[in-house]
Each structure stands twice: as C-alpha cells, then as structure tokens.
Amino acid sequence: MSDRPIAVIILGMHRSGTSLLAQTVRSLGVYLGDDHQMVPPREDNPEGFWEHAEIVAVHDELLARLSSSWDATKPLPEQWWLTGAGMASRARLTDIIARDFSKHPLWGFKDPRTCLLLPLWQSVFDELNIEPRYILSLRNPLNVAASLYKRDQFQNDKSYAMWNLYVLSSLYYTSHERRIVIDYDRLLEQPAETGRKISDFLDIPYGAMERARVGGLPKPSLRHASFSMQDVWEDQLVPAIVRQTFQLGMMGERDSNALCKEELHESVQNSYDQLLQLNRLLSHEKSHRIRMYWAGADERFTEDKSTYITVSTNGQKNLHTVEIREHLGSVLRIDFFAEPAYFKLSKLSLVYDGQEVNLLRDYAKDYVQFLPFTRPGEEAGCVSGISTGSSSQLVIRDLPPHGMAATLRLELSCSFGIGEDVVQALQLERPAEAALSYALHDASLRIERLLTANAEKEKALGLAAGQIEQQIDTLELLCEDSRKREAKLTALSLELQEQRAEASRLNAEIERREQRAKEDQILLIRQKDLEIENYRRDVAAYAGSLSWKVTLPLRMAREIGRRAKRGLKKKAKSLLQRYAIQRNRNSRYAGLTGRLPHKQYALVFSHTNYLESMGGTEKYIYEQASYLSQNNVGTIQIFPGQSYSLLHTKEDTFYGVVVNDQFRGFYSVREIMEWLSRIHKYLAEIYTHHLLNWQIRDYTALLQNVEKSGVLPQTFFMHDFFALCSSYHMMYQPKIRQSIVEAKERRSCIADVASAAGTGAAICQNCTHGIVLAEWREALKPVLHQSDRIVVPSDFVKVTVAAVYPDITNKIRVRGHLIFDRQTIIYKPRPENRKIRLAFLGYKMENKGWLLWERLYKDEALGRLYEFHHIGSQEKYADQVTVHSYSFLREGKMGAPDLLISQDIDLVLLWSIVPESYSYTLQESIAAGVPVLTSPLSGNIAATIDAHPELGMILNGEDELKAFLFDSEHVRNYVSGDRARYVLEYNHLPTGRREARS
Structure with missing residues (x-):
C-alpha cells in the first residue's frame, strides 16, 4: 500500500455500470462517504447511484458555467480549469476532501461527469499529495445508446457522440497514470473474478468473505440490453471513431500492461485530436x-x-x-x-x-x-x-x-x-425592476471578480502556510527520531551489559561442569580398574577350582554347537539364493538369455516394478515405456528385490529385471552386469528415475560396467527430494523424542534448506535425517555430476535442488509428466436439489490427508450437505462414502478424469500434509475441470493453485476448510460457471545428447 492516501476514481459513461462498480469497490473496503451524503436512488437507478451528492452538485454547476452539461458531445474549452469558474470549483472540491475524506487512507468517489473534468481533479490531487488510481467502466456503446433512448429519448447519433467523448476523455487524461479497465459485461457475469482483479490493483486483501460479498452484488435486472462486441463491428451506423475508441478500451481491459505502452497512448492521442476536428458528432442540441x-x-x-x-x-x-x-x-x-x-x-x-x-x-x-x-x-x-x-x-x-x-x-x-x-x-x-436588475447584474460581476482575486490570494497564503507546516512537521519528526535513537541506544547498552553478565555466568557454569565431568571420569576409571582387578582374581580362583575344570568340556560343546548353527543358517541361505536363481533360469520366460526383439533399448533404474505399483513415478515410467515402444525402442528396468539402504555395503543383493513389460526374475548384481555387457550394443540411453531401496555401491557398479563398453547419454529424474535427503518428502524430524510429542515439530524443512543456499542448514543439525546427511549427499553428488540432464517436474523442486547443488543448476530441466491438450469449455450449472459432491482422489495415505478425509465424511452436519466419493479406492470402507475403482493400466491417463466427469464431482480434496514435488491427482482434477481444495503444506499443488487461482482454493487449516464447506450457498455459486477441460497426454522427453566429459 502507498504511503500517501489513495483516491479511487471510478470513470465511465452514463449508463455504463459505474454504480455497480462503485458498489463493488465499496464492498472491498473503499470509503465513498456516509449514506446520508449519497444521491438517493431513483426509478431509473433503483440500486442507488453511490455518488457523493455535493461533488455531483459542484460538477453540474461547473459544467453549467462553462455552457455545457452532463449530455455534452464536445470537449470543454481549452484551459477551462484556469477560468474563474474552474478555480472556484477547485476550492470547493478541496474543502470537500478535507472535510469528508482526509481521515481515510483509501477513499473514492464516482460520477460519470468526472471523465470531462479530470484536469481539475488532477490538480487537486497534486496539491493534496494524494495518489489517484483510476478504474474505467467500459460498456458496449450500442447497449449505452439503447439505455439512453429508453430513459431520455436520445437519438443514437447523440448517444454515440456522448459515449465517445466520455470514454476517450478518460483514456486521454489518465495516460501515464495507474489505471485499469473493467468490462461491464464481465463484471455482471464474473463478479468474483473481477473483484480479484480490482483488489490486486488496489493492493487490498481478497479473501472468502470479500469474494462472497462481491459475487452477490449483480442482479439479473441490471442487464437491459444485450448487443455483442461483434454487433459493434458489423453495425454500419456506428461511427468509425466510436469503434476505434471501443477497441482501444477493450485492449486495455484484456491486457493491463497494454495501458502502459506508448502504442496505446499514441492511438488515444490521435483519436482525441481527431475528435477535436469532427463537427458532425458535436452538432447536437443541448438538452x-x-x-x-x-x-x-x-x-x-x-x-x-x-x-x-x-x-x-x-x-x-x-x-x-x-x-x-x-x-x-x-x-x-x-x-x-x-x-x-x-x-x-x-x-x-x-x-x-x-x-x-x-x-x-x-x-x-x-x-x-x-x-x-x-x-x-x-x-x-x-x-x-x-x-x-x-x-x-x-x-x-x-x-x-x-x-x-x-x-x-x-x-x-x-x-x-x-x-x-x-x-x-x-x-x-416593471420598469423599475428592470433598471434594478441591470444594476444588480453589474454589481454581481464586480463581486465575482473580487471573489476570484480573493480566492487566488487565499490559495497563495494556504500554499505558503502548508509549506511552513510541512517544515515544522519535518523538524518535529527529526527531533522525535533523534529521541527514539537515543532511547534505543540506551536500551541496547543495558541489554549488552546484561548479555555480558549472562555470558560470564554461563562461562563460570561451563567451567564448573567441565571440572565436575573430569572428576566423574577419573572416579569412573578408578571404579572400572577395581572391577577388572576383581574379575582377574575371580578368574584365577575359578581356574584353580575343581568345578571350573569339570565344566570346561560342557562350555566347549556349547560353543561348538553355536558355531555349527551359524554355519547351517549360512548354508541354508546360500542354498535358497541358488534355488531362486535356478528357478529364474528355468521359468517360463527366457530369463536374461532370451531374444531381444527391438534394435534399441532404454535402460531404466527405479525403485519398484512399474507393472505392479501405480504411484506417480511408476505411472510416468509406464507412459515412457509405452511411448518408446511406439517408436520401436524397448525398455529394460532394474529395481531392488528388497529394501536396501543407500549407504550400506551388503553382499549378495538381488535386483529384479523387467524387459518389454515382462518380469524376467531376480538376479545378483554380477549376473546383471554380465548380461548388460552382452547386450550393450542394444542400449541407447540411460534413465535413472529413483534410487530408493538401492545400495549406491550396486548402482554405480552397474553404471560403470555399462560405461566400459561405451558411453551412453544419462538422464537423472528427481520425482521427489530423495537426492537431497533420506527424508524424500523433506520433513524435519527432531532427534529428541520428547520434542516430537510436545511440540509436534515434524514439518517441511524446504524453506530452511533453500535459504541456506548450498551450505548446511541449521535445522539439519537437530534432525534425525541430518545424522547421515553429509555422507548421503557425497554419495549422490558423483551420480548427479555424471548425468547429462537432471529432470525435475516443477519449478518448486528446481529451486530447492539448485540451492543444495548450485554447481548442477545448468543441467536442470523443468518438465512436467503430463501436458494438457484439446481444451474444451463447458458450463457447470449450479448444483440444485441435490447435495454437493466432494471427492478424495488417490491412495489411502496419511501423507495425502487421509485422517482429515475421515473426519470430514464422519461429520454428520457435513453429511447433510455433501455426498462423499473416493476415486481410486478398491474397497468399500464406509457407508457415507461412494467408492469408484479404476485401473491406470486398463483405462490410461484419462481413467480418473473420466470418472470425475461421469460422477459430476463438484470439488476434489487434495490435502497433502507433505510438500508434493508433482501431483498426478492435481493434473487429473484440472483435466476434469473440477476445482481443488488444498493446504499451504502441499508443495507444488499449492504453488500451482497460487499461480492459477481459477483452479481451486488454498485454505489455511482444517477450521478454514470447514468454514468454507459449511457455507454451502457460497460453495454452490463457486463450483458453477464456465470450466475448462482437457485431454491428458504424456509429456515425452526428447532423446538426450551426451555432453563431453573428461
């Protein structure tokens, strides 16, 4: 918000929706005056004019003294604001602002006549140090002409001339000023979205309450005519200059940045100059x-x-x-x-x-x-x-x-x-009265001249007094600032003394504790020495005793039994492993020795079999494999057979192999290395999707083995934050158990890590995942440097990765898993005579907001307003919830969107409590045209909706979510209207080109 008071000036031609626009800014918190100061409603405007009556009176009197009026069709005389009438009106307007608006930092007024009188107002704003912001209400000139004919019987030519003068004057006089253009038809059809545009322009909050107030303002009775924009271009009776002015206004309405460009300023200047030369539009009689x-x-x-x-x-x-x-x-x-x-x-x-x-x-x-x-x-x-x-x-x-x-x-x-x-x-x-009237008129002229001269002197004195007052205020502020600094310095000195005293006390305490620790350590060492000495004596006594000698064979037998048992376990494990390997070789598939039908293959490393699991990463691999197959490229996937730890060096590990959508079995690293050496000529590219459950030693061994036979392009995908931390959701978890219970500090640490900009974040020192963090990143850093490209699904992930690994920023490519194709716009009717349909989309996981979902569908009050649906559930788990199962493998990318559409779902809940790097469920909801409700903790889901608020809402916590849901009338209005739907397509990654490496 500006340091200066802000005046919101609503401009526009008569009958162009300026009254509705004034209601809108008033509902957003702009002060327009008290109710008793407003022009009362009349039959031709029953909702009210929202005009300050005294300002309108000043405007009317000024126009009359300038031989003009509200229905003028030609500009006012040159330099009219410097005339006696202009100066007198300026003084009155200044007094009105000082009296009625000076105590309000954000105020405004509305009167269509202001379009003609802007130079006068701008001089007032300059004098009072007020920042003006202009909002121009633009309405189709055909609709304005129809309204004026109905009310005042004006012919169309006159109405066009008035419309052109008002609109062109407002564009001309507000050049290089802060302004926006609001289309009256859009204000009627999309009041909430238009309210957001106005609130952004005025830098004021726009929450759910403001949205509800603004959305309820337009009434059906406000639309009296319905000429379209196309009618303006096709109606030959509309003058060319009117069409040109309308086009300039619509350019500014569609793109606010265009209002600041010199091209539009020049076009408005040329049109205004042309207006001054046209007499045909200015020849109408004044009414x-x-x-x-x-x-x-x-x-x-x-x-x-x-x-x-x-x-x-x-x-x-x-x-x-x-x-x-x-x-x-x-x-x-x-x-x-x-x-x-x-x-x-x-x-x-x-x-x-x-x-x-x-x-x-x-x-x-x-x-x-x-x-x-x-x-x-x-x-x-x-x-x-x-x-x-x-x-x-x-x-x-x-x-x-x-x-x-x-x-x-x-x-x-x-x-x-x-x-x-x-x-x-x-x-x-009346001869005597006539003579007296002439004398009175002459005296009136002399008095007016004296008043004008006196007003100019008072203005000069007022300006001088204002300058002196400003200088006094400046000196007072300087003195006050000096006193505050002295007081702050005194307080800082006292605080420094207290901190020094506290530091001395703490140092003494540390020295005392260190001394006590040393003494305790010496005492402990002495106790251990004494215990060892006593143990030696006992051993010597036992060794010389008869019982010690008699029980010696029994003790040896027990030790031999334990060793034999360990040997049997090891041998049994070896036999089971060999059996598993032999079974793989004798399976109905060809194992690792079978024929490869394709001439080229992509080698994929991931954490699970993409044919069995359908998480976001597996869905992407499935789509990638399908795309490659369509282009005659096969897919070989290698994934861990068990959950190994990245930093462990365990032997006898086994990994699964999938070739062309067929599982070939589990094999040792050595066997897979030998097989890859034999088929190296078929390998074209390497894609690493995830290293969860891998041992980094096994992964690098396989990679180096492939590299020995020839260099291949490598692409490393970061579907989450696993390459940054063992907590792949980047959730902070304190080391001390009590802090978890008491403070519930398990939260996202992305902001802390990103702000550390590559250095160790302080939060990591107190986190359980920070114990191995340095070793974790050192193990993965060579893998990232070896890769030619690092693909992340969103800018949200890129910022965090670049902060931790700034030296690989140039390799990072942002590429979402899916793209939206074939947009269609549908009209979603308001849900009437039925409950609102709310859906949970995805897996039953706590991280996805499952616990909140349970509380919602178990709430009896909400159950009276909503139907609850679960898209993607395989089981019926509650009477209150209708479940809909689908298969990504069978129905493809549009399985979930088609279900959302067929069930006529109104809202989708994506309440992830961990930051998502990407979200298939979000893309599926957008494709179906269903608004999403999410929390600020959901990562890229919240970031996407923040950038595109038409896709859904971000609600700060469960209380705000329930407050929104219980306002069912507002929800019914919110989910209705025009919605975009799309067809989801796989966002194919082009083949990588290997960069030169030493």
Whole structure:
C-alpha cells in the first residue's frame, strides 16, 4: 500500500455500470462517504447511484458555467480549469476532501461527469499529495445508446457522440497514470473474478468473505440490453471513431500492461485530436431538465418524491405527460434549470378520478427567482417569465383532494433567446425592476471578480502556510527520531551489559561442569580398574577350582554347537539364493538369455516394478515405456528385490529385471552386469528415475560396467527430494523424542534448506535425517555430476535442488509428466436439489490427508450437505462414502478424469500434509475441470493453485476448510460457471545428447 492516501476514481459513461462498480469497490473496503451524503436512488437507478451528492452538485454547476452539461458531445474549452469558474470549483472540491475524506487512507468517489473534468481533479490531487488510481467502466456503446433512448429519448447519433467523448476523455487524461479497465459485461457475469482483479490493483486483501460479498452484488435486472462486441463491428451506423475508441478500451481491459505502452497512448492521442476536428458528432442540441417535486403526506420535499422531464430550448411548444403513482399532497413545486431563460407554461393540469383541473388558473402560485410577466395579446391562464437564479421555482399550493395516483399534463416552451418583444413586455410591466436588475447584474460581476482575486490570494497564503507546516512537521519528526535513537541506544547498552553478565555466568557454569565431568571420569576409571582387578582374581580362583575344570568340556560343546548353527543358517541361505536363481533360469520366460526383439533399448533404474505399483513415478515410467515402444525402442528396468539402504555395503543383493513389460526374475548384481555387457550394443540411453531401496555401491557398479563398453547419454529424474535427503518428502524430524510429542515439530524443512543456499542448514543439525546427511549427499553428488540432464517436474523442486547443488543448476530441466491438450469449455450449472459432491482422489495415505478425509465424511452436519466419493479406492470402507475403482493400466491417463466427469464431482480434496514435488491427482482434477481444495503444506499443488487461482482454493487449516464447506450457498455459486477441460497426454522427453566429459 502507498504511503500517501489513495483516491479511487471510478470513470465511465452514463449508463455504463459505474454504480455497480462503485458498489463493488465499496464492498472491498473503499470509503465513498456516509449514506446520508449519497444521491438517493431513483426509478431509473433503483440500486442507488453511490455518488457523493455535493461533488455531483459542484460538477453540474461547473459544467453549467462553462455552457455545457452532463449530455455534452464536445470537449470543454481549452484551459477551462484556469477560468474563474474552474478555480472556484477547485476550492470547493478541496474543502470537500478535507472535510469528508482526509481521515481515510483509501477513499473514492464516482460520477460519470468526472471523465470531462479530470484536469481539475488532477490538480487537486497534486496539491493534496494524494495518489489517484483510476478504474474505467467500459460498456458496449450500442447497449449505452439503447439505455439512453429508453430513459431520455436520445437519438443514437447523440448517444454515440456522448459515449465517445466520455470514454476517450478518460483514456486521454489518465495516460501515464495507474489505471485499469473493467468490462461491464464481465463484471455482471464474473463478479468474483473481477473483484480479484480490482483488489490486486488496489493492493487490498481478497479473501472468502470479500469474494462472497462481491459475487452477490449483480442482479439479473441490471442487464437491459444485450448487443455483442461483434454487433459493434458489423453495425454500419456506428461511427468509425466510436469503434476505434471501443477497441482501444477493450485492449486495455484484456491486457493491463497494454495501458502502459506508448502504442496505446499514441492511438488515444490521435483519436482525441481527431475528435477535436469532427463537427458532425458535436452538432447536437443541448438538452435540459425541469424537475418536479410534490410534498406528499408529510408535506416535505425530498428527492424520492420527485421526477423530471427533458425539454428542448428551441422555443417550440411541447406537451409532456407525467404519471405519478403516489399521493401528491397539497403543494407542487417546479424547478427550472439554472441558466437564465424565457419560459412559457401554456398549460398545467392535474388529472385524477376522471376529471382534469387547471392548476394555473384556479390555484395560488408563488415564484422564487422567477420574473413573471404578461406579454401583449397573450392568452389568459398561462404563465410566462424569466428564470433569474440557480433555484428558479414555480410553487402551486392548496392542490385539490385526489387519490393515490394522478397525472400531470404540461404544455411548455422555453428558449435562451430573449427577444425584443419579451424585453419590452418586461419593461412595460416593471420598469423599475428592470433598471434594478441591470444594476444588480453589474454589481454581481464586480463581486465575482473580487471573489476570484480573493480566492487566488487565499490559495497563495494556504500554499505558503502548508509549506511552513510541512517544515515544522519535518523538524518535529527529526527531533522525535533523534529521541527514539537515543532511547534505543540506551536500551541496547543495558541489554549488552546484561548479555555480558549472562555470558560470564554461563562461562563460570561451563567451567564448573567441565571440572565436575573430569572428576566423574577419573572416579569412573578408578571404579572400572577395581572391577577388572576383581574379575582377574575371580578368574584365577575359578581356574584353580575343581568345578571350573569339570565344566570346561560342557562350555566347549556349547560353543561348538553355536558355531555349527551359524554355519547351517549360512548354508541354508546360500542354498535358497541358488534355488531362486535356478528357478529364474528355468521359468517360463527366457530369463536374461532370451531374444531381444527391438534394435534399441532404454535402460531404466527405479525403485519398484512399474507393472505392479501405480504411484506417480511408476505411472510416468509406464507412459515412457509405452511411448518408446511406439517408436520401436524397448525398455529394460532394474529395481531392488528388497529394501536396501543407500549407504550400506551388503553382499549378495538381488535386483529384479523387467524387459518389454515382462518380469524376467531376480538376479545378483554380477549376473546383471554380465548380461548388460552382452547386450550393450542394444542400449541407447540411460534413465535413472529413483534410487530408493538401492545400495549406491550396486548402482554405480552397474553404471560403470555399462560405461566400459561405451558411453551412453544419462538422464537423472528427481520425482521427489530423495537426492537431497533420506527424508524424500523433506520433513524435519527432531532427534529428541520428547520434542516430537510436545511440540509436534515434524514439518517441511524446504524453506530452511533453500535459504541456506548450498551450505548446511541449521535445522539439519537437530534432525534425525541430518545424522547421515553429509555422507548421503557425497554419495549422490558423483551420480548427479555424471548425468547429462537432471529432470525435475516443477519449478518448486528446481529451486530447492539448485540451492543444495548450485554447481548442477545448468543441467536442470523443468518438465512436467503430463501436458494438457484439446481444451474444451463447458458450463457447470449450479448444483440444485441435490447435495454437493466432494471427492478424495488417490491412495489411502496419511501423507495425502487421509485422517482429515475421515473426519470430514464422519461429520454428520457435513453429511447433510455433501455426498462423499473416493476415486481410486478398491474397497468399500464406509457407508457415507461412494467408492469408484479404476485401473491406470486398463483405462490410461484419462481413467480418473473420466470418472470425475461421469460422477459430476463438484470439488476434489487434495490435502497433502507433505510438500508434493508433482501431483498426478492435481493434473487429473484440472483435466476434469473440477476445482481443488488444498493446504499451504502441499508443495507444488499449492504453488500451482497460487499461480492459477481459477483452479481451486488454498485454505489455511482444517477450521478454514470447514468454514468454507459449511457455507454451502457460497460453495454452490463457486463450483458453477464456465470450466475448462482437457485431454491428458504424456509429456515425452526428447532423446538426450551426451555432453563431453573428461
């Protein structure tokens, strides 16, 4: 957030959704003023205008003094903000901000007229040191024209000219300012997503509550017309400059960065220059409004008891009919517009209950700032006169009793051109008043000039006073800063003294303990020496005794038996191993001597048989083998027969061999080495997927044996963090058992390791996995250096690996296991008349959030709102959960997505409590177009959703997850709408090219 106060200015043409946009920013925490300061709702905008009434009044008066109005079609005069009217309005706006908004660091206002008056406002922001941020509401000009025709009967040409002036002015005057463009149609259809865009622009939080508030603002009644963008391009009656302005606005809406580029600034500049030269769009007559108020039952005039008519100033007589659907009361007031003009009200009648009453002839009339007179030969029963002030009024009292609805009929003409006959009639009727009016007008001009001069002097004095106040504030801040530093220095000195005293005490304690330890050690040594001496004496006594000599043969027999037993065990184990090897050779398969059908083979090292296990790594190997087979390349996989330890040097180890999707048996390392030597000519590339359960000695022996017969390209995959630590999920586990129980410190240590940047992280010193960490990495470092490429599934893994092994960063390639192909957009309807469907996807493992899943489906309150499904379970384990089994081998990559789609799943829970390096289940959920719920602990799942929030939500803990789930109406809205679906394809890794190695 900026250090300066921020003003949010909502721009846009009338009837373009600025009121809804104002509601949206208000719901995000932007202060727009108190409710009593707002313009009240009217029939043409029942949801409210959300406009500061006094700011709108200043705008209207300024436009009137500049001979313009809200429906202007041409720009204001050059340098209009430096005129007397502009300077006076500037002072009033400054006072309003100081009075109503100065205590709010984030405030804003909305009035479409601001588009025309931006230079004035920008000078106010500069003077008050306020940072403006502009939000432009853009609506299809065809829809705006239709709305203006319905409300004000404006012809399309005039509406296009107004739209172009407002939108182009807002783009032109906000060049090089911070701004965004919001499409009104998108705001109606995707309010929550648009709210996220606005909150990011304003640097304010956007949580679940804000999303819910914003999502509920649009109403179906707000969409009154539905012209498309294509209609703008195809309608030949839309002027080219309007289409061009609309295109510039949509460019800024689609790409906020485009708003900052010089290409768009130049295009807007050229269009604005063109606007100044076009007269065809600027030749329309200005319209004016006459407002009518009725007192009602409470005998008070208010905005909600009023309406208006739009009149022309061409002097022609027009008949207007106004329907009023409530009781008028006893008084009717007609407010003429502020500019001096000649009015002739030929007829004003009230129609009710089948009868019509002439209000001009039969009822009392009062005039306010209105000069009535009678022209020679004018018919009786009419009112003629000149408005003489900004609040000219005709008041008719003692209206006849009538029902709850009535109709007013007016026959009216008005003109700014006051002819000689009008002047003569006025002089004949009131010669003294005419002379007085001329004198008053002259005095008013002199007073206005004096006020302008006085305002300029006050401004200069105010600026000088402000500078002095700023200097005083700066000096006070410097003094305060100096005092704080002195106090901090004193506190640091006291703290240093305390630390020195504590250090002296600790040193004395250490010396005392060391001395006590030395004394205890000496005492222990003396006790051991005494025990040894006593033992020697006992042995000597026994050796000379008769019992010792008699039992000697028995003791020797027991020792011989133990040795024989150990020998039998060793021989039996050897026989079983030989039997296993012989059985492999005599199996129905060809063993390691069979024919190899392919001319080229990829040699794969991994930790399990990919034909039996279906974890993420095995799925990738299966897809890789299938792809290679399609390209006439076979696959040879070698995996451990038992769970060996990486750093052990155990003999007689056995490893399984799979050739072309056929298991060939378990063999010793020596046998596999001999076989690989014989078939070396078939080997094309080496892929190491995982070394879990391997002895590093066996792996390097096999690798060196292959290298003897010729160098092959090597690719090392890091599907998790096994190459960094024996805790392949990078979970910190304290050495002291009590700390696990008491503090529950088992947590991810990725951030700590990454921040250590290649050096030993402090957290590793207290972790059980840190005991062998140095030896672990030293064993794996030669393997990584030997590899030509190191493939990781995500940037999340790359950052951590590069921090631990910075010297191999140039070898790291980020390549996900799957890619998304053939996108389709579907509309997901809101779940009605059924429960919401929540699914758990994947294995029943604690690390995958299984314990949380159990708590959710056992919650009776949630059970009344949700159906629980488990995609991928082979057993029915709870009545509350519907299980769906599938086989990756049979149904392929789209098995899980197809199940999610066919069961119409609304949400997927991927609540991993360990950081995932990659997630097949996430890719399957995205392919099905189902939103994901996850926790910040889930590693790459959380990182992916943080980068693409449309894919799901990250919820901070079980409480926040349940709060979201229990808000079922919000969830139903959240899961509905447009969703993208994809077809998953294997992301093939191109063949590696061996780099030169010494």
